[in-house]
Amino acid sequence: MRKSYFVIGCLLVAVVAVGAWGIFAKQQLSVLKTEVKKLQKYRYRSQSQIDSARIEIIPENNPYLEKISEIRRVKKSSASMDAMWSRLEPMAATYHRYGDRRDLAIGAMLVVAGFYDFGNPAPNDAKVGCVSINQETNFTSIGDLSFTAMTKSDIGCCTDFTLMLASFLDHLDFDTEAVINTGHQAVKVTIDGREHFLDSNNLLFAQDFFGGNDREMHYFTPYVETRTPSSQHYVMTSMAFSIEGFGKEEWKVNSLDKHYRLFDAEFLID
Numbered sequence: 001m002r003k004s005y006f007v008i009g010c011l012l013v014a015v016v017a018v019g020a021w022g023i024f025a026k027q028q029l030s031v032l033k034t035e036v037k038k039l040q041k042y043r044y045r046s047q048s049q050i051d052s053a054r055i056e057i058i059p060e061n062n063p064y065l066e067k068i069s070e071i072r073r074v075k076k077s078s079a080s081m082d083a084m085w086s087r088l089e090p091m092a093a094t095y096h097r098y099g100d101r102r103d104l105a106i107g108a109m110l111v112v113a114g115f116y117d118f119g120n121p122a123p124n125d126a127k128v129g130c131v132s133i134n135q136e137t138n139f140t141s142i143g144d145l146s147f148t149a150m151t152k153s154d155i156g157c158c159t160d161f162t163l164m165l166a167s168f169l170d171h172l173d174f175d176t177e178a179v180i181n182t183g184h185q186a187v188k189v190t191i192d193g194r195e196h197f198l199d200s201n202n203l204l205f206a207q208d209f210f211g212g213n214d215r216e217m218h219y220f221t222p223y224v225e226t227r228t229p230s231s232q233h234y235v236m237t238s239m240a241f242s243i244e245g246f247g248k249e250e251w252k253v254n255s256l257d258k259h260y261r262l263f264d265a266e267f268l269i270d
Contacts, residue, residue, distance in 0.1 A: 055206065055217045055239060062203065062221040063095065064110050071114040075151050081268070084151065085171040092168075101191045102207075105174060105198060109187075110220060112165045112200040116156025117226045130157040132264070145265040158185045161200040163265050166256050169198075178259035179251040184235055188253060202227075202235045209239075210248050 064071070071088070078084035088111050095107030119129030128134065133141045134155040142149055150160065162178055162185040169176040175190040179197070186199040188210060195210035203220035219236055238246040260268045 055209075056215050057236065058216055058218050060218045060220045062110055062113075062223070064091070064114060065221060065223060067091065067111075068114040068223050068226070071111055072154070075115055078151065081147060081167060082171065085168050088168070089172065092172075101174070102196070104172060105169060105189050105191065105196070106205050106218075108168045108172060109165055109198045109200050109205060110203065112161060112168055113203050113220075114223050114226075115164055115200075116160060117154055118201060119157060120155060128157075129155050131155065131160045143264070144267075145263070146267055150265075158199075158201040159263055162186055163260065163263060163268065165198060165200045166259065167268050170256055176256060178254045178256060180254065180259075181251050182245050184246075186251075188251075197239075199235065204236060204239070206239065210251075212248060 071091070074087050075084060078087060088108075092107035092111045093104055095103050095110065097103055097106070116131075119125055120127055120135045124135045127139060131149055131153045132143075132145060133139060134153070136153065136155060145163070150164065153160075165187050166176055166178050169187065169189055177188045177190075179186050179188045184199075184201075186197060186201070186204075189196050189198055194208045197204065197206035197209035197217075199205075203222055204217060205220070206217040209217075217236070217239060235246075237243065244250075254262065257269050260266055
C-alpha cells in the first residue's frame with residue numbers, strides 16, 4: 001500500500017511539474033508576443049502599413065527551453081563533432097510543425113541556439129564576446145578555433161552559432177550554405193527547392209526568404225538569460241523591415257568549407 005501511495009505521489013509531482021512548465025512556456029511566449037507588437041508599433045503608424053510589410057513576424061514557442069542544461073551537458077561531454085551531433089539529433093527530431101524536413105532543420109536551429117550565451121555578461125557586455133575572444137580569454141584571441149574551444153565555451157556570437165548550426169545541418173545531410181552581410185551571419189538551407197533562412201543566434205526561421213515567396217518570419221522564444229533583447233530585435237527588425245544590409249540580395253553566400261576557412265574553423269572541414 002505504501003508503495004502505491006509513493007507511485008501516486010510521484011505521478012502527481014510529475015503532473016504538477018509538467019503543468020508548471022506549460023505555464024512558464026506560455027508566459028515566455030506572451031512576453032515575446034508583446035515585444036513583437038511594440039516593435040511593430042514603433043516601426044509602423046497603422047495596421048495597413050504592418051499588413052504591407054515584406055515579412056510578417058510570428059512569435060513562436062521554443063519547446064526546448066527546459067532542455068538547455070542537457071544541451072550544454074552533451075556539448076561539453078562529447079568526444080567529437082559527429083558524436084555530439086548524433087547525441088543531439090534525437091532531440092532536434094522532436095520538433096514538429098510542418099510534417100517534413102523543415103521540422104528537423106528548425107529543431108537543429110533551436111538546439112544549437114542553446115549552446116551559448118550571446119556575448120559577455122555585464123559589465124563586459126559592450127565588449128566582443130565570441131568563442132575566440134571574450135572575458136574568459138581575458139579578451140585575448142585564442143587563434144584558430146578548435147573542437148575543444150567551441151564545445152567548452154559558454155560565450156558565443158553569431159560566428160559561433162553559424163559555424164555550429166552549419167555543421168549540424170551538414171551532419172543531417174541538408175543542402176547547407178552560410179550567409180553573411182556587413183554585420184551578421186546565419187545559415188541558408190535548401191529543402192525541396194526552397195531556400196530558408198535559419199539563425200540560431202536570434203532564433204529566427206524565415207521560410208523561402210531567398211526565394212521571396214513567403215512573408216512569414218518565425219521568431220522563437222529565447223533561452224532565459226542567454227540573450228540581450230536588443231541584439232535579437234536588431235536582426236529581426238532589420239530583416240522584417242528591409243533595413244539596408246539585410247535584404248535577401250545583400251547576403252553573401254559561402255560554401256561551408258569556404259566559410260569554415262574564413263573564420264578559422266578548419267577543424268570542421270571533413
